[in-house]
Amino acid sequence: MSSTHNPGRVAGFLYLLLVVLAPVRLIYIPSALYVRGNATATANNIATHELLFRLGMVSDLLCGTIVIFLTLAFYRLFKAVDQNLAVLVVILGGLLPAAIDFLNVLNDAAALMLVRGADFLSVFDKPQRDALAMLFLRLHHQEIVAAEILWGLWLFPLAILTYRSRFLPRFLGVWLIINGFAYLIISFTGLLLPQYEDMVSNIVFPALLGEMAFMLWLVIKGAKPQPLDASASLSAVG
Amino acid sequence: MHPTDKAARVAGAVYLSMVVTAPFSLIYIPSTLIVRGNATATANNILAHETLFRLGIVADLITSIIFICVVLALYRLLSGVNKTLASLMVALVLVSAAVGFMNVLNNIAALTLFRGSDFLAVLDKPQRDALAMLFIRLHGQGNVINEIFWGLWLFPFGVLVMRSGFLPRILGVWLIINGFAYLTTSLRGLLAPQYMEKVSNIAFPVLFGELAIMLWLVIKGAKVQPFAAVAS
Numbered sequence: 001m002s003s004t005h006n007p008g009r010v011a012g013f014l015y016l017l018l019v020v021l022a023p024v025r026l027i028y029i030p031s032a033l034y035v036r037g038n039a040t041a042t043a044n045n046i047a048t049h050e051l052l053f054r055l056g057m058v059s060d061l062l063c064g065t066i067v068i069f070l071t072l073a074f075y076r077l078f079k080a081v082d083q084n085l086a087v088l089v090v091i092l093g094g095l096l097p098a099a100i101d102f103l104n105v106l107n108d109a110a111a112l113m114l115v116r117g118a119d120f121l122s123v124f125d126k127p128q129r130d131a132l133a134m135l136f137l138r139l140h141h142q143e144i145v146a147a148e149i150l151w152g153l154w155l156f157p158l159a160i161l162t163y164r165s166r167f168l169p170r171f172l173g174v175w176l177i178i179n180g181f182a183y184l185i186i187s188f189t190g191l192l193l194p195q196y197e198d199m200v201s202n203i204v205f206p207a208l209l210g211e212m213a214f215m216l217w218l219v220i221k222g223a224k225p226q227p228l229d230a231s232a233s234l235s236a237v238g
Numbered sequence: 239m240h241p242t243d244k245a246a247r248v249a250g251a252v253y254l255s256m257v258v259t260a261p262f263s264l265i266y267i268p269s270t271l272i273v274r275g276n277a278t279a280t281a282n283n284i285l286a287h288e289t290l291f292r293l294g295i296v297a298d299l300i301t302s303i304i305f306i307c308v309v310l311a312l313y314r315l316l317s318g319v320n321k322t323l324a325s326l327m328v329a330l331v332l333v334s335a336a337v338g339f340m341n342v343l344n345n346i347a348a349l350t351l352f353r354g355s356d357f358l359a360v361l362d363k364p365q366r367d368a369l370a371m372l373f374i375r376l377h378g379q380g381n382v383i384n385e386i387f388w389g390l391w392l393f394p395f396g397v398l399v400m401r402s403g404f405l406p407r408i409l410g411v412w413l414i415i416n417g418f419a420y421l422t423t424s425l426r427g428l429l430a431p432q433y434m435e436k437v438s439n440i441a442f443p444v445l446f447g448e449l450a451i452m453l454w455l456v457i458k459g460a461k462v463q464p465f466a467a468v469a470s
Contacts, residue, residue: 007391054428061428072322076322099340103340103384106341118375120367121372123368227427
């Protein structure tokens with residue numbers, strides 16, 4: 001069974017690529033380079049590991065690109081189940097997050113310019129430049145908090161499509177719905193009660209594995225939309 | 239006129255209008271107003287030619303809108319060849335247009351700082367100018383990032399042209415090469431900015447692929463084979 005004849009597996013591999021790349025900028029770069037509340041140390045880290053920081057920007061851009069192809073792959077997989085919901089998956093999960101991802105890279109670009117301190121920035125002292133750089137890094141994070149609303153919302157149509165599809169297990173659909181709510185909870189906590197953001201993220205973490213389970217299922221088992229007449233005749237026999 | 243031929247000429251004409259607006263904001267405004275590495279000189283230029291700078295902002299926005307119209311016209315022309323690829327082309331352009339619109343805010347922020355409204359009086363003029371310069375640079379970075387989409391959408395477009403049967407295959411190939419050129423320029427700008435200018439100069443000729451297809455669509459339209467006409 002080659003992946004070209006299995007649209008589910010195509011989506012699965014794109015999803016896998018996303019799951020591998022997204023943590024580079026989301027988790028690895030902050031943990032390797034950021035020093036919480038210390039702009040100077042953070043700026044120095046970024047200056048010494050500039051290429052790593054730039055790779056983080058590129059991984060953000062790649063993720064923004066992959067989600068477009070991923071959601072179009074889902075569209076192909078699910079359009080026979082419900083075309084309207086499949087379009088919603090592309091808009092909420094592909095096009096809007098991609099645009100936000102791309103723009104968010106500009107916050108990183110601003111931070112990097114300030115850290116490098118081009119000539120025209122010499123009117124600011126280094127501590128001022130570092131503080132401004134920190135501001136843009138924070139903005140990058142805030143943009144992610146905002147985008148998490150979309151990361152949650154697109155899972156609802158995806159979950160319903162999975163649940164109704166008959167070619168994917170229903171428990172994955174249920175888990176995806178829970179996963180969607182988890183993102184919404186994280187996002188609204190970050191916006192309304194930022195002091196609890198880390199705590200809530202840790203609590204809801206298991207829910208976020210829904211996407212992982214879904215992705216692994218697609219990679220390993222794949223999924224093929226069944227022709228409607230075949231399922232009809234099956235139910236007639238059953 | 240065959241409907242496909244008409245669709246081709248409409249798409250070409252809309253596409254061609256980008257040749258006026260895009261270089262105005264991408265090349266003319268930066269080259270006349272922005273003095274690289276000199277915030278004060280740039281500030282003086284922009285304040286002296288504020289309307290010109292604002293026209294650049296408007297041209298940026300219009301380019302994004304035309305871009306959407308172009309891809310919808312091309313969808314009408316090429317969706318019969320392969321609907322999936324045509325949809326992909328539209329999706330990539332829509333995202334690019336959103337990025338283009340938001341990127342304009344960087345120029346607006348720069349202008350606000352250069353003008354130095356009352357609430358900005360807490361910053362010295364040199365500091366305001368430096369911050370404004372930062373936003374001007376960010377606008378440039380925004381274009382570097384958007385070049386990824388300017389490249390990516392040309393792949394489905396190029397393949398569709400190649401497969402169409404009513405447009406010359408060579409133009410499709412040229413578009414695909416053109417797409418790679420944008421991607422290379424963008425990645426170089428992100429990972430190794432010191433080579434930016436050099437790569438852009440090398441990549442420049444292949445960027446004429448887009449100009450070639452525009453002109454072909456406007457002048458020659460689509461050569462629809464008799465059998466294609468019967469099939470449609």
